Amino acid sequence: MDGFQRRREQKKRNILEAALTLFMEYGISKVSISEIAEEANVSQVTIYNYFESKHRLIHDTFIYYVDKASSDFEKIVYSDIPFPEKIKEIIFNKKEVARQINDEFYQYLMKEYSTEGNYIEKIYVQKAVPYFTFLFKEGKEQGYIDSSLSDEAILFYVQMLKDFIQREDVYQKILPLTEDITNIFFYGIMGKQNN
Missing domain, CATH: 1.10.10.60 (Homeodomain-like)
Known part of the structure; x- marks a missing residue:
């Protein structure tokens, strides 16, 4: 270049x-x-x-935001920090985004997210699934995730959450619950660790 x-x-x-x-x-x-x-x-x-046009700028900003979020998630997943710290950082990041994002922009993102063949779905399949798979494998190896749980079952659970969140009646009210839902997801499969 x-x-x-x-x-x-x-x-x-x-x-x-x-x-x-x-x-x-x-x-x-x-x-x-x-x-x-x-x-x-x-x-x-x-x-x-x-x-x-402004419409095109909005669309490209949406893609930029999704790519940036994916990159941030990747950095945490593949970092050298201890597994419990990774989970805390993921939860903290979700909480911060939920606190900072304007509701209208969030609704736009979620409406885009719920359309068939959307960009977030592509990123989910290409990147998020491998990130989650790596994270769960690491958690199992280090004894933080129940090793008797199959990766397929955990990914099925992630897919169920993702599919449910794509429903308009759900995404319109989920933003204030982001931190709690993320906590339930991670600590539900790990068991809350004592600090």
């Missing part, structure tokens, strides 16, 4: 990061292209050159 292409990609990333920051705080409808341009330190024309 030459210098021009690198600068172009960095500018695009800056726009996506600015849009994500503003959407997380204020939602989608209250944020204008001019506010995103100001946050990203670019002109509105530059945003339209990269994304063509």
Whole structure:
């Protein structure tokens, strides 16, 4: 990648990061292209050159957010920190996102998530399943997860949760429960460890 292409990609990333920051705080409808341009330190024309429309920018920001969340999860799963700390960090991250995300933006993400063949589903199959498989294997090897539980059963349970959360009547009210649900999931298969 030459210098021009690198600068172009960095500018695009800056726009996506600015849009994500503003959407997380204020939602989608209250944020204008001019506010995103100001946050990203670019002109509105530059945003339209990269994304063509606000709708396209919203869609690309959604993909950027999902990729970023997947990358953050991967870093925790494959890190050298002890298994119980990984679980605490995953729970903390979920709690922080639930606390910080604007409800309108969250509803948009979940509506996208519930459509057939959506991007989150692809990431789930390609990345999340292998991450979970690695995490469960490590937890079993270290004695934190009941080794008599099959990986298939645990992944089936994860799939059930994922499928249930995709229902509109569920995702509309789940955000305040994110930390509790994550705690129940992890400590339900591990047994809460004494600190």
